[in-house]
Amino acid sequence: MIMKRAIILSSGGIDSTTCIAYAKNQGYTCLSLSFDYGQRHRSELDAAKKVAAYFNVEHHIFKIDIDQYRGSALTDTNIDVPTAASYSKTDIPMTYVPARNTIFLSIALGFAEVYKIGHIFIGANAIDYSNYPDCRPEYIQAFQAMANLATKAAIQGEKVVIETPIIDLTKAQIIELGMKNGVDYSMTVSCYQADELGRACHDCHSCAIRKKGFEEAGVSDPTHYVK
């Protein structure tokens, strides 16, 4: 039997932290799942760990080096492989990780099956990141349809439900939801280039969205900045 338990994908940022607080207050026993996928800074993982401890939920870090895509094993001649140097100049920005949510949700799906967990929360948001295809409601629905056919548990009637409580909210609304559910956002890190203490740069796109969110929510910004 699937009990009211949930995996929450956690990056230590505003969106996933809000999901943890929300799910916990909805009565779920939560497992926070973070990915060590070769991201630039460890502070994201440190923040996710702090958040999990704060909410007293299990935390697991799954290691998967997505950067292997650009690894040196692709050295033969049949395929015209872009070099690491040329890759960074293509139209795919370095902050876009190909198929990231699909890979993360797939791993979470395996996790859910092993531990008989019925819900996966993902802090996907279609408002502030509308150019990320794998944050849109239609993508999530398609993943759900696939997941319903993918596992033994699912075909035996124990489907895993992908939960996206903040998919249609603005950043300000997400912050309001989190505050209502007891989030202390000073623990969270959003910056693409936070330092090892988790202090934000104040300059990147992610910092700008975060700052605007606090302003619009009328909440004083608790972010630790480098400057």
Place this chain on the structure above:
Amino acid sequence: MIMKRAIILSSGGIDSTTCIAYAKNQGYTCLSLSFDYGQRHRSELDAAKKVAAYFNVEHHIFKIDIDQYRGSALTDTNIDVPTAASYSKTDIPMTYVPARNTIFLSIALGFAEVYKIGHIFIGANAIDYSNYPDCRPEYIQAFQAMANLATKAAIQGEKVVIETPIIDLTKAQIIELGMKNGVDYSMTVSCYQADELGRACHDCHSCAIRKKGFEEAGVSDPTHYVK
């Protein structure tokens, strides 16, 4: 532009090796992609490497330790985590890796996007492994629908096509197709517990299916057996 290039998921067994031979003869430039996911024996990866060299295709091994699911990080008390010992006694057989094809296809999808590859071949087969949910045509169709929404490339019109040329074939028909396309099956390993030289046990379920396939195809069995 997406050229006629394909990623072939390769386990070094009959099914995926047949897919490599078939795709190559269909004119695809192939990248063979294997997963080092904590499987018991390295001989599977050795076989995949041999096969790739035989067909002169690029080979990449992607490391992902799926066994982290059962890792020691899950030690806290909020979730009733089965121990490794109890896990092996559940109704999930050890040969079933939860959400495996979903995880592998998702990673291949990321690979395809990075290198602008338009096709992913998977040797899924619904006949001999009909109890694996993620080998059925309806699952593959659902994955395709999800993939069509998942990536930047897809929403820009460069969809990746999931190809399953052997999904409806019997093992004997797969072997016949492979022979027609130049496969030397003595390179391949199917056994769940092959030794380090790739020699098959002759006893496991996978050995039995393989042996029956050669018998029904009327082909002498080239398998290297331990005994």
